[in-house]
């Protein structure tokens with residue numbers, strides 16, 4: 097497959113055929129994904145393969161709890177967990193928590209997370225991250241850039257093996273318990289729970305903003321960038 101096609105068609109897949117992803121395939125995916133870039137090439141990521149049903153159930157419970165929080169934010173029309181959210185919006189979202197639980201879908205992805213073919217908990221050794229914005233007086237974003245290209249590579253590599261998947265992050269709200277679950281010390285951050293499997297549906301067209309909508313010249317309010 098052409099690289100361009102792969103980038104344009106690797107969407108989030110949350111519904112899987114009831115087929116396993118074998119260890120050899122999983123290994124091959126990680127073996128390609130490891131060529132992701134990272135700050136100082138420190139490769140701070142660690143991957144925990146989770147197949148045990150009881151462990152998956154515990155992770156599902158944490159995920160689902162966080163998912164209800166996510167939905168509660170959607171119910172009040174704010175970007176869930178936005179760093180710019182006000183305290184007022186946050187309490188408003190908390191007040192919608194039981195409504196979010198009532199909206200739970202028994203067939204939903206979160207509700208059935210324990211049944212996915214395979215889960216990868218991706219964590220990062222904070223001591224190995226080059227987080228150049230760590231001293232700025234705002235929400236920190238740079239450290240993640242040393243891990244998420246790797247996570248994305250996992251999903252691209254999965255395509256190569258006719259697998260689909262999704263990078264998830266909501267469960268990081270329960271990072272302490274996830275850390276306990278995988279036996280990670282406090283200097284490790286949970287970056288993502290990546291789910292992989294054989295997609296139930298065919299590839300679909302992805303909806304994204306056009307280049308003109310997010311690219312300008314010289315300044316944020318500069319002229320729109322267009323090819324000459």
Ligand SMILES: Cc1cc2nc3c(=O)[nH]c(=O)nc-3n(C[C@H](O)[C@H](O)[C@H](O)COP(=O)(O)O)c2cc1C
Pocket residue numbers: 106107108109110205262263264265266267302303
């Ligand atoms: C940083 C990040 C966090 C995400 N967290 C979740 C998540 O917790 N649960 C989930 O189901 N999808 C999660 N996603 C998947 C996004 O919902 C998905 O990439 C987006 O909606 C675009 O979907 P599409 O590629 O199918 O169009 C996450 C994606 C990214 C990049």
